[in-house]
Amino acid sequence: MYDPSMRVLTVLELLQARETVTGAELARRLEVSPRTVQRYVARLQDLGIPVEGRRGVGGAYRLKPGFRLPPLMFTGEEALSLALGLQALRHLGLTALAPAAQAASAKLGRTLPHALRESVQALEGAVQLDASPWVVPTDAALLARLLEAVRGTRTVHFGYVSPRGEATSRDVDVYRAVHLGGRWYAVGWCHLRGARRCFRLDRMRGLSVLEAGFIPPEAFDALAYLRTTLTDLPPTHQISVWLDAPPEELRGRVSQWHTDLRPEGGGLRLEAQREDLEGFAAFLLGLGCAFRVDGPPELREVFGRLAGRCAVAGAGGTLVHDPAPAAP
Incomplete structure (x- = not known):
């Protein structure tokens, strides 16, 4: 349920919220044995937290009367930066961290003085952060292991699937993890x-994190390298679409990733580079406006296949097989 450090903090929170808490209740809440609860209490005592215990049947724990942890002190700008940072975390594709971000936000609210808490809550309510439709969900546990390797300058090993579906095994000295254009990237030296x-x-x-270590280059700008590398990559598909909608209606709904938007003929010209044509076709349909596909021909073929699927579904039939065209 929790790692050991989180359980120790949970014990402290329960002791702060209650006058006394029995060992049996702590064991039940933390899903551990009573002996393990004793170790957590001993850990708090080692940290200087005055936890008192009553042994025997019905034994319980409490904080020494009058003891309170010193409150965290934040300026208004510091509190706002923390609150907005927690909001922004929800738009990085790390959905597994959403509950932790909500819990951290609640703890921040309890920590702040009443007046500052109300001010931060009002400012949070006045802010909306746009979630790009191109954000790619990312495994938060994988990112955590990667960051552990970056911090310890340790080589990582992983399997990798290329855009063409080719699977390889890689050992990489990762210098930085970078979030760009709705995706998380690892930048480093590939041994292969x-x-x-x-x-x-x-x-x-x-x-997985290996035992082998490495010396990262000094003053390496991973973000600049990534931008240059992605710009230099040959585009998988060059897309040109005219949208029958004014720019203001589509603001915030079209990703800027490898995309050029400009007014044209009372509507909007969209030129982009994309790998997944079927996903892009679904995105265009979801915009709710008329459009014309000027290229590539493969995108028009995708819409033809989607039309066939829709016709079958509308007639109440079952699409048994809808093969994509063979690669040349």
């Missing part, structure tokens, strides 16, 4: 290729 490379985290499989 003998060169610097970037890897999308959502394409990694089975990442």
Whole structure:
């Protein structure tokens, strides 16, 4: 349920909220044995927290009367930066961290003085952060292991699936983890290729941290390298679509990732580079406006296949097989 450090903190929170808490209740809440609860209490005592215990049947724990942890003190700007940072976390594709972000936000609210808490809550309610439709969900546990390796300058091993579906096994000295354009990337030295490379985290499989270490380059700008590398990559598909909608209606709904938008003929010209044409076709349909596909021909073929599926579904039938065209 929790790692040991989180359980120790949970014991402290329960003791602060209650006058006394029995060992049996702590064991039940933490899903551990009474002996383990004793170890957690001993850990708090080692940290200087005056936890008192009553042994025997019905034994209980309490904080020494009059003891209170010193409150955390934040300025208004510090509190707002923390609150907005927790809001922004929800738009990084790390959905597994959403409950932790909500819990941290609640703890922050309890920590702040009443006047500052009301001010921060009012400011939070006045802010809306846009979630890009191109954010790619990312495994938070994988990111945590990767960051552990970056911090310890340790080589990582993982399986990787390329955009073409090719699977390889990689050992990489990761210099930085970078979030760009709705995706998480690892940037570092690839032992297989003998060169610097970037890897999308959502394409990694089975990442493990190895014992081998490395010396990272000094003053290496991973974000600049990633931007240059992605710009230099040959586009998978060059897309050109005219949308029958004014720019203001689509503001915030179209990703800027490898995308150019400009007014044209009372509507909007969208030119983009994309790998997944079927996903892009579904995105266009979801905009709710008329559009014209000027290229590539493969995108028009995708819409033809989607039309066939829709016709079958509308007639109440079952689409048994809808093969994509064979690669040339």
